[in-house]
Amino acid sequence: MPEQTLKKMSYAEAVNAALRRALETRPEVILFGEDVGVPGGVFGVTKGLHNRFGDRVFDTPISESAILGGAIGSAMFGMRPIAEIMWADFFLVALDQIVNQAANVRYVSRGEATAPITVRTQQGSGPGACAQHSQSLEALFAHIPGIRVCMPATHQDAYDLLLSAIWCDDPVIVIENRNLYHASKREIVIDGNVEPIGRSAVRRPGTDITVVTWGSMQFQALEAAEHLAEDGIDAEVIDARWIRPLDMDAVLRSIERTGRLAVVHEAHTIGGVGAEIVSAVVESGIALRAAPVRVGTPAVRIPAAPTLAEAVIPSVTEIADAIVKTCRS
Amino acid sequence: MPENSPRDASDLVELFTTMVRIRSVENEIARLRSAGDVVGSVHLCSGQEAIYAGACAALNLPRDVVFPTYRGHGWTLACGVPPYAVLAELLGRRTGLNGGRGGSAYLTAPRWGMCGENSIVGAGAPIAAGAALAATFDGSGRVALAAFGDGALNQGAVHEAMNFAAVRALPVIFLVENNHWSELTPITSTVRDEKLFRRASAYGMPGARIDGNDPQGVQRAVARAADRARDGSGPVLIEAMTDRIVGHYIGDVQHYRAPGEMETILAAEPIGRLRRVLEAQDTTAAELDSIEQSIHHEVAEAAAHALADPLADPATVLEHVHA
Ligand SMILES: Cc1ncc(C[n+]2csc(CCOP(=O)(O)OP(=O)(O)O)c2C)c(N)n1
Numbered sequence: 242m243p244e245q246t247l248k249k250m251s252y253a254e255a256v257n258a259a260l261r262r263a264l265e266t267r268p269e270v271i272l273f274g275e276d277v278g279v280p281g282g283v284f285g286v287t288k289g290l291h292n293r294f295g296d297r298v299f300d301t302p303i304s305e306s307a308i309l310g311g312a313i314g315s316a317m318f319g320m321r322p323i324a325e326i327m328w329a330d331f332f333l334v335a336l337d338q339i340v341n342q343a344a345n346v347r348y349v350s351r352g353e354a355t356a357p358i359t360v361r362t363q364q365g366s367g368p369g370a371c372a373q374h375s376q377s378l379e380a381l382f383a384h385i386p387g388i389r390v391c392m393p394a395t396h397q398d399a400y401d402l403l404l405s406a407i408w409c410d411d412p413v414i415v416i417e418n419r420n421l422y423h424a425s426k427r428e429i430v431i432d433g434n435v436e437p438i439g440r441s442a443v444r445r446p447g448t449d450i451t452v453v454t455w456g457s458m459q460f461q462a463l464e465a466a467e468h469l470a471e472d473g474i475d476a477e478v479i480d481a482r483w484i485r486p487l488d489m490d491a492v493l494r495s496i497e498r499t500g501r502l503a504v505v506h507e508a509h510t511i512g513g514v515g516a517e518i519v520s521a522v523v524e525s526g527i528a529l530r531a532a533p534v535r536v537g538t539p540a541v542r543i544p545a546a547p548t549l550a551e552a553v554i555p556s557v558t559e560i561a562d563a564i565v566k567t568c569r570s
Numbered sequence: 571m572p573e574n575s576p577r578d579a580s581d582l583v584e585l586f587t588t589m590v591r592i593r594s595v596e597n598e599i600a601r602l603r604s605a606g607d608v609v610g611s612v613h614l615c616s617g618q619e620a621i622y623a624g625a626c627a628a629l630n631l632p633r634d635v636v637f638p639t640y641r642g643h644g645w646t647l648a649c650g651v652p653p654y655a656v657l658a659e660l661l662g663r664r665t666g667l668n669g670g671r672g673g674s675a676y677l678t679a680p681r682w683g684m685c686g687e688n689s690i691v692g693a694g695a696p697i698a699a700g701a702a703l704a705a706t707f708d709g710s711g712r713v714a715l716a717a718f719g720d721g722a723l724n725q726g727a728v729h730e731a732m733n734f735a736a737v738r739a740l741p742v743i744f745l746v747e748n749n750h751w752s753e754l755t756p757i758t759s760t761v762r763d764e765k766l767f768r769r770a771s772a773y774g775m776p777g778a779r780i781d782g783n784d785p786q787g788v789q790r791a792v793a794r795a796a797d798r799a800r801d802g803s804g805p806v807l808i809e810a811m812t813d814r815i816v817g818h819y820i821g822d823v824q825h826y827r828a829p830g831e832m833e834t835i836l837a838a839e840p841i842g843r844l845r846r847v848l849e850a851q852d853t854t855a856a857e858l859d860s861i862e863q864s865i866h867h868e869v870a871e872a873a874a875h876a877l878a879d880p881l882a883d884p885a886t887v888l889e890h891v892h893a
Contacts, residue, residue, distance in 0.1 A: 280754035280826060302724035302760035303691050303752055334690060334727060369610015369662075371673045373689040541888050545673025546662030547609060552884035 245433045253286045253422035255399040256361070258431050260287065260323065263407045264294050267321055270407065272298045274308060274325030274361075283327060284363070284422050305331055309338035312358040313412075317346060322358050323407060329364035329378045329416060343412040344387030359406045363417040365457055365507065366554055371545035377456070377508035377538070382414050383485040383517075389413040389438060390484040392456040396427040398442075398482060405438045413438070418457040441488035443495075447477035450501035450568055453492055453518055455481040458507045458555065465561040474568050476503075484514055489521050496522055500530035501567050505560050510537035531570045534563045583853060583861070585627060585785040586844050589619035590862055592644045593841055594869040595653045599643065599660055599674075603820045607877065608660045612674045615644040617783075617815035620840035621747055622648035624788025625715060628796060632683030634713045635701050637694035640675040641747075641814075642687035645717060649684040651677070653869050658876035670882030671890075692718055692725030695744065699731045702740035702799070713796045715743040720809075721752025723766050732807065736773040741799035743792060746809045747782065753818045754826050770807035782810030783840040815839050 250258065263270045272290060278300035281288035291298040301308050305326060312322040326332050332339065339360075346356040366375035382390045389411055393402040399417065406413035444459060445466050454462040459480050466476040477495055481487060496502055502522055504515035515535040522533060536555045544550055596616050602608040615622070618641070626648035629636070638645035646656055651667060659666030660674050668678055678686035685701065688694040698716035705712035722728055723746060735742045746766055750757055758764050770777025776798075780791045788810055795806040813835040817824045824832075836842075845858055 275752075276754045279759075283753060300755050300759060303721045304724045304726065306726050307724075331690065334693070334725070367610065369608070369673055371610065371676055371689070372671075373675070374611070539888065541891050542671070544671040544882070544887060545610065545668075545676065546666075546670030546882035548662060548881040548884055549670050549887045552887045 246431050247428050248431055249426050249428045250396065251423055251426050252396050252399045253284060255396045255429055256286050256403060256417065257288060257290070259400045259403040259407075260290060261293070262432070263323065263404065264290065264297060267407075269319055269321045270297070270323060271315065271320055272323045273301050273311070275301055275303055275327050277325050282325070284419060286422065287325070305335035306338055309335050309360065310342065312360065313338060313343050313346065313356045316356045316358045317354050321407060324358060324360050326360055326362040328374055329362045330373050330376050332362065332378065339382070339388065339412070339414075340385050344385050347411065348387060355410055356412055357410045358412045359403070360412070360414045361403070361417065362414065363419045365418040365420050366543055366550060367420055368547045368550070369545055370543070372542045375543040375550075377506070379416055379456075379484045380508055380513045383514055387412065388485065390416065391438070391482055392416045392418075392484060393482065394418060394421065394455070394457050394459055394480065397429045400429055400431060401433075401436050402482065404435045408435045409438055416456070420457055439483045439486040439488055441482055441491045442480045443477065444480050445476065445478040447475040447499070449475045449499055450477065450503060450564055451492065451495040451499045452476050452478045452503045452505055452564065453481055454478060454505040455484065456507060458505055461555065461557045462505045462560055464557045465564060468557070468561055469564055472565070474564065476564055487514070487518070489518070492518065493522065493525050493527060496527055496529070500528070502529060502533040503536065503564050503567055504533070505536045505555060507554060508537055509540055510535050511540045513537060531567045534567050536560050536563045581627070582786065582844065582848055585620075585623045585789070586841070586848060586858070587861055587865065588623040588626070588648055589785065589841050589844065590865050591653065591869070592619045592622060592647045594865050595647060595656060596643055598657065598869050598873045600820055602657075602661065602873065608674070610673060612660070612820045613641045613818065614816045614820065615641045615814065617835065617839050618747055618749060618812045619644055620785040620844070621745070621782045621788050621810050621812060624785035625745065625792045627785070628789045628792035629683070629713065629715065632681060633710060634715065634796065635683045635685045636715045636717060637685050637698040637701070638687050638717045639691070639694065639719060639722070640687050640689045641719070642677055643674070646677045646679060646684050646687075649679065649682040651679045651682050651684060652872070654872035654876055657873050658879055661876050661879075662882050663876055663879040664882045665876065665879045666882070669886065692722040692728040694718060695722070695728045695731035696734070699735045699740055699742050702735060702742040703738065705741050706738070711800055713741045713743065713799045715745055715792070717745045717747060719752060720746055720748040720750065720757040720766055721760065722746075723769065724760055732770075732773045732775070732805065735805040736775045739802055739804035742805040743795045743799060744805060744807045745792070746807070748809050748811050749814045751814070751818065751826075756826075765809075767807055767809035775805050775807060777807040777809070779809040779811060782812035783838060783843060785840065785844065813838070
């Protein structure tokens with residue numbers, strides 16, 4: 242068991258600490274992306290790493306295909322690249338490298354070749370972010386066999402999940418949330434064990450309904466749960482954390498107790514991970530006491546004006562209303 | 571700067587007016603952003619106005635069309651969109667150019683020939699090639715201009731667009747606004763040959779580097795390229811050298827700038843420079859001051875008007891996703 246250290250840091254600093262540890266302990270780790278080297282990242286997440294690790298941390302051209310392909314190819318030859326795609330939306334200009342290439346390497350070679358890449362990106366909507374900078378794309382990646390996807394939302398997970406991703410022998414996409422980067426400082430454990438991938442976390446135990454959520458939307462879900470506790474509804478809030486592999490066992494165990502399900506996410510409900518969870522619960526045959534409910538963004542582009550964006554992105558009230566409806570039916 | 575005939579001088583005043591209007595609207599936007607009335611990320615084009623004024627003066631808008639990037643307030647205004655519509659859009663008002671859907675980075679005004687800002691680097695280039703492709707079928711004589719930064723030259727989409735346009739001799743102008751920076755990284759650290767226009771020859775099209783702070787020079791280069799494109803001779807790559815006199819976005823502290831860099835840039839910025847040219851000709855300082863004042867007044871009024879408008883209506887948010 243490695244020696245553990247407690248440190249107070251921001252979510253961004255937690256990511257930085259995980260990157261530093263990976264670079265320190267694994268010489269095959271390299272880190273690159275647009276503005277991540279000399280400038281230290283547009284959100285300041287990679288600050289100091291270029292100075293400390295030199296050429297192993299570098300800036301790339303604005304060439305997402307080259308960034309991802311460069312990661313895949315170098316991973317096939319012994320490196321452990323961590324690539325950054327600055328915003329999740331920018332993945333789309335180079336999706337081929339993820340969907341047709343990275344995901345395929347192990348499968349077609351029957352394990353003779355592998356592509357253990359970690360791609361860090363961030364998503365989430367903030368005021369005025371608008372259509373090409375605010376999409377929640379986890380379902381798109383989760384759809385592809387061969388790709389792992391996680392969405393750390395706590396400071397500790399920002400550190401732990403990233404390390405699990407880097408240590409994983411398959412391609413992993415780590416979707417951070419830019420609204421969390423500099424929001425607060427928390428005490429976190431660093432230098433602990435590298436956790437296995439794919440575990441969910443219970444953020445609030447409860448008995449009346451299972452609320453499955455992930456990413457920053459869990460904070461709204463938790464707030465809704467606290468309001469509802471005053472009204473006598475005791476909601477269990479599970480942070481799925483890993484979208485793929487999804488910890489359905491934990492969800493099913495919870496639902497066996499509560500008999501009710503709400504899925505809450507920021508992404509569009511259409512074709513989403515929420516639908517996947519609802520189907521898996523229905524398929525499990527566990528008898529629900531009420532129809533399950535999904536709360537997410539309707540099928541619309543994300544508008545720029547705050548009044549418009551607020552109208553479509555789930556709010557605490559909307560989440561609470563959906564839970565109440567399920568519990569009272 | 572070559573001597574100008576009297577007719578040129580009046581055109582220069584027009585170019586000056588457009589450039590001052592862009593700068594003035596952007597200064598207003600910066601104020602509204604720090605006051606919190608405008609939210610989100612805003613990319614100003616201050617320092618690059620000569621490109622927009624010169625290029626739009628050379629085009630026949632809205633028959634010709636432009637496809638700018640997120641740094642597109644200047645293009646939008648140079649296309650003739652009123653400051654009020656732009657300001658109301660950034661303020662998230664229902665009277666805004668796009669009803670609040672677009673904001674700073676997605677201004678779209680097809681009726682003015684402004685076919686939409688784009689926040690994905692390089693994405694506008696293939697679309698502009700498509701608009702030009704349509705022109706080869708519809709007999710409109712349309713020329714499409716794709717504008718993007720120096721960093722965008724490293725996008726696959728831009729390479730594909732240039733080759734596609736060249737091989738089909740499409741009437742497109744690829745206009746690089748080379749301001750030396752891609753966000754926080756200098757272009758010199760992401761390309762080996764920083765004379766970007768030289769890439770044109772690889773695709774079999776002409777390329778040229780021009781002074782992007784000289785509006786008349788830009789106007790001439792774009793006019794020539796447009797004539798050529800309309801003749802069926804295909805695309806051109808123009809690299810217009812300029813500088814942004816502001817950060818990449820509002821709030822960028824620009825720690826990456828070398829000491830003294832900004833002073834040099836400000837000494838060459840296009841509005842002051844054009845003012846000096848005009849004053850050296852027949853326009854008096856008082857005349858120029860009065861142009862500036864009337865524009866500041868027009869912009870301040872537009873902002874006040876837009877601020878008083880109602881916010882975008884949430885009831886309409888689901889409209890226009892599909893036909
Ligand atoms: C495909 C894609 N990758 C990355 C980004 C993030 N990004 C936004 S602006 C920018 C720099 C662009 O530089 P340049 O093309 O020179 O244009 P400038 O901003 O200087 O006008 C980057 C990397 C993006 N918007 N789209």
